[in-house]
Amino acid sequence: MRAVVLEAAQHVVVADVGVPQLEPGEVLVRIERAGVCGSDVAVFSGKRQAEYPLIMGHEAVGTIVDSRMQNRPVGMHPSVESEQNRPVGMHPTDAEENRPVGMHPAADAVKNRPVGMRVVIEPNIPCGTCRICCRGLGNVCPFKRSLGMNSPGAFADYVAIPAEFVHPLPDNISWEDAVGIEPLAVAVHAIRTSGMRTGEEVAVVGCGAEGLLLVQVAVAHGARVLAADLHPEPLAQAREMGAEETLVLGRDGAADYVATHWCPSVVFEAAGASAALEFALSAVAPGGKVVGVGLGTTPVEVVPLQFVRRGLSLVASLIYDHPTDFLRAIELVSSGQIRPSSLLTRSIDLEELPSAFVDGHHHGKMQVRLR
Known part of the structure; x- marks a missing residue:
């Protein structure tokens, strides 16, 4: 698949990379449109740290094309892959131990996110189990996975993401408006x-x-x-x-x-x-x-x-609470109270994005077309 890959600070290319492999509880989203924001510019310039190579992008919408049901043993949290590296004392297990057998939320999320559904991606994924998350502060989780920042992002044909972090789009919301739901x-x-x-x-x-x-x-x-x-x-x-x-x-x-x-x-x-x-x-x-x-x-x-x-x-005020703020943003757009596309200043194809970064033509609110 095509992807905009940051190979080093200020060095970005369109590369052919493999389609992401799904983990249990994840869906595969075919990206239709993606937005460029100041955080992307900071990552490109090197002002914001990143591990290279990195697929950039986090404001995105698309269509679910595949999913994988949850089949992890009871008690294993899907977003905690390197638990042994977590600092001592930062992972209370009470929440996992008290969850009823077979009641993992990822399974329900996959069932409710069928293939063909139009969705907006919520790109910041807290671990859900550290002490900060257990206080309801997932937006400042020190272990959160952020697309296009420390995890493969959305300037690509496909993105794999936990099903509960994609939200259905009402039919009356266009792709152009939907891209603005994340910053909204x-x-x-x-x-x-x-x-x-x-x-x-x-x-x-x-x-x-x-x-x-x-x-x-x-x-x-x-x-x-x-x-x-x-x-x-x-x-x-x-x-x-x-x-x-x-x-x-x-x-x-x-x-x-x-x-x-x-x-x-x-x-x-x-x-x-x-x-x-x-x-x-x-x-x-x-x-x-x-x-x-x-x-x-x-x-x-x-x-x-x-x-x-x-x-x-x-x-x-950092990013948003999951899923409350995304659902309210979708409601504001669907009801016609806010039209994010009114801020759009430029639309480009994926292949044009590297030159837009290099030449400094990323000002205003820019969208990337992938379809």
């Missing part, structure tokens, strides 16, 4: 993490693709939204998507303007820049919450007194 689930999770309530004022700082999805989800949940960015072009999109007001950053007094004319109980930082987070901390109302969604790598100067006297909270 990230926005859904951030809104839930914020505790935002209907009618509240919120601000979104950074109106790239993820920021614009945050604007749409916040509006869909009844918030009044202020969108802020360094550039006016995405702010025009934010207004079209329901933002009540927009603000160009980088001008003197921007934070004071927000504090004077707005009272945002939540500010979402979606730019991944230290200046954006510093602005968010200045702009949020007393008693408010700043939710970090952007994946910035530069240090931020924080004054503890600012938190204490103003009663602020700073929380992080």
Whole structure:
């Protein structure tokens, strides 16, 4: 099959590789479309560590073409393949030992994911058994398998994945819109993490693709939204998507303007820049919450007194909860409240993707056609 393989940092090719072999409890998905996001660019550039060679890509949709039923002995978890290498104390076995015989969730998932079903892939797969997962925090599982990051990804003709991590697509969702469900689930999770309530004022700082999805989800949940960015072009999109007001950053007094004319109980930082987070901390109302969604790598100067006297909270929101946030994202698209394809700036064939990375033509929201 065809696959976009990263052989080293900034060296990517389209290669002919073998079709993945299914493990028990997995399905084989024929990829129809895949999205390119900032994480893919970071992996390509070497800013994000990866083991080479690596098939890239994680935002993907397609059709199930094969499956393998669960036949692992009772007590063996399908996502724990190298248990002996796990640090001591990080694997409570109570959950597995207490599971009734024959009740492994992977078996039911395969039965409910027949060949021919259109699906969207949830590409981050927590181990499900470590202490972090047992606390319900699979999104930050230290052992999670992430397609296109530490596991073969979706810029390929086929992907093998546990059946419970593919979700059925309603017939009224196009492939173009379906590709955007994964980043939409990230926005859904951030809104839930914020505790935002209907009618509240919120601000979104950074109106790239993820920021614009945050604007749409916040509006869909009844918030009044202020969108802020360094550039006016995405702010025009934010207004079209329901933002009540927009603000160009980088001008003197921007934070004071927000504090004077707005009272945002939540500010979402979606730019991944230290200046954006510093602005968010200045702009949020007393008693408010700043939710970090952007994946910035530069240090931020924080004054503890600012938190204490103003009663602020700073929380992080990483990817999504399985399967809650994906199901909500699918619902938002199926109901017509959000159309992710409105963010699409370019569609290319799989063979064009390496040159798009090398030449830097990966800006905006790009999709890859495989069929």
